[in-house]
């Protein structure tokens with residue numbers, strides 16, 4: 001038994017020399033031997049566990065006999081166990097280890113510094129184990145089996161670039177159907193065979209009349225999806241089997257408008273009663289008018305009624321165009337039109353202020369230029385429109401009492417269940433008996449979203465409350481790892497440009513920009529171009545400068561003819577804008593200097609050039625602006641004038657979009673501009689006078 005600590009110290013402090021007992025002598029001898037043969041494990045133990053050495057020194061000065069020996073015998077046994085464990089851990093027999101320290105030390109001395117460091121590292125794990133071992137119960141148990149060896153800690157492989165890009169994305173987007181932009185589907189003209197398009201014979205004939213004999217890539221994929229062969233799926237109401245929503249991302253000028261106009265006309269042609277069944281929302285009035293023309297051209301002879309609501313006309317006038325019956329309490333609403341094309345602002349006005357205007361019968365809700373519209377939070381229009389297409393969640397018990405009741409909600413008072421959509425039938429005041437009327441039915445509204453730069457933002461997509469959406473992305477494979485690379489482009493919002501578009505940028509001093517523009521226009525004989533500036537005010541200034549310059553330049557017989565330019569911006573009245581656009585389409589105006597008002601969607605087929613006079617500040621804007629040319633497979637050119645201080649930003653933007661290799665840099669020599677310099681200076685002088693006169697209020701000489 002070990003002595004209690006106080007007893008031990010009492011004997012030690014007595015100071016009288018004592019003759020060593022036999023046991024003590026034996027112990028000391030053993031200890032000496034042990035020291036002589038102290039194995040490496042022992043050394044390690046001493047390193048790792050200073051208490052062991054302290055114990056030794058305490059023992060050296062010790063004076064007791066058997067009790068002490070018993071303690072030390074136990075310690076020996078413990079040391080033995082530790083040594084054998086360490087040996088086992090190092091996979092070497094304990095015996096061999098006893099002889100190793102000398103050798104080892106010698107080797108260590110010869111080793112270079114790095115090697116020595118390694119040896120010390122190698123030695124570290126046993127010392128930890130030895131420390132652990134010292135806390136084992138003190139009993140002469142047989143050597144424990146070797147501890148299991150665990151694999152060294154290692155970092156997991158980093159996620160791949162594509163894994164990171166796809167993280168958090170809508171599953172439907174990851175599973176998007178990629179469509180090769182060059183895909184074309186010829187349309188057979190006569191007979192039952194629709195060539196896989198799902199289009200009726202009448203529609204194919206109409207397309208032929210309009211000069212369309214084949215479908216573009218986006219139409220090839222979308223039409224069969226929206227026009228299934230199963231005729232039941234083409235019904236106006238699908239309360240038990242509602243259709244899937246659709247999101248489409250396809251380059252500018254690739255024919256997205258027809259991709260939704262054709263199925264809407266085909267499906268609505270079979271309707272019996274006129275109800276508002278297709279709603280198309282667009283960001284600007286100009287686009288509304290353009291899409292209306294397309295509907296009218298293709299829906300000719302089908303008897304479908306088409307209307308627009310943009311605020312161009314008075315609210316009362318629009319109401320009279322939209323609503324047939326204004327009597328109170330028509331639960332199913334009333335409509336004079338089948339298809340309504342509108343801007344979100346005016347739509348909200350009708351939703352909140354027009355009696356019997358309802359969206360419950362919608363079969364199609366189209367959001368064209370979807371990313372732009374989703375960025376508009378005007379009156380929270382999207383949430384309200386979506387809510388109006390869904391049946392309200394009103395429980396049977398919450399229904400008003402049957403018959404007219406003075407305190408019943410307005411829409412139930414003397415309500416006429418004339419033409420409720422199937423999903424709204426549960427709102428009727430009927431007995432609470434489970435039947436066809438009370439069972440749950442879904443809205444038949446199919447949402448169709450389109451853009452050349454469709455957002456991948458999961459938050460914005462979630463706001464659309466899409467039903468089992470299907471994504472279509474028109475995008476060419478760009479490398480040998482096609483599928484993956486293309487999918488990555490989709491996820492990273494790298495947008496596809498029309499293949500027939502050539503893109504160039506020029507870096508110049510700010511003051512030389514107008515001169516460079518004149519040079520480009522005359523050098524390339526440009527007569528059908530859109531020139532984009534950063535604001536409505538700059539459009540007016542630039543048009544003025546072009547006019548002065550042309551007057552000076554061509555009056556001296558230079559150039560191939562006077563270039564006629566006209567401004568087009570939100571500063572102009574609607575009627576003026578309409579006239580200007582018509583003149584430009586008729587090629588009576590050569591250059592339309594415009595703000596971003598018409599950077600999206602506008603389709604003017606003969607535009608051969610787009611000039612970014614002021615460089616766009618983001619990639620989306622760039623894509624839409626340059627997309628006003630090179631439409632429907634025609635050739636087109638885009639020039640971007642980049643001021644010196646913007647060059648870095650512009651290039652970074654292009655690189656981020658992986659588009660820098662597509663945009664070639666053009667340099668114009670000073671000598672090439674010299675023939676215009678004098679006229680340019682003259683035009684600048686006239687500009688100064690013009691604006692000075694305008695400021696002073698004096699009548700201008702112009």
Ligand SMILES: Nc1ncnc2c1ncn2[C@@H]1O[C@H](COP(=O)(O)OP(=O)(O)OP(=O)(O)O)[C@@H](O)[C@H]1O
Nearest residue numbers: 212214215216252253254255256257452601603632
């Ligand atoms: N199958 C077709 N054959 C010939 N021309 C077509 C076909 N489909 C569409 N077009 C024409 O291509 C032009 C561009 O179509 P559209 O305006 O629908 O493009 P978009 O994809 O909506 O472009 P943006 O993104 O700029 O709005 C239009 O003039 C249209 O008439």
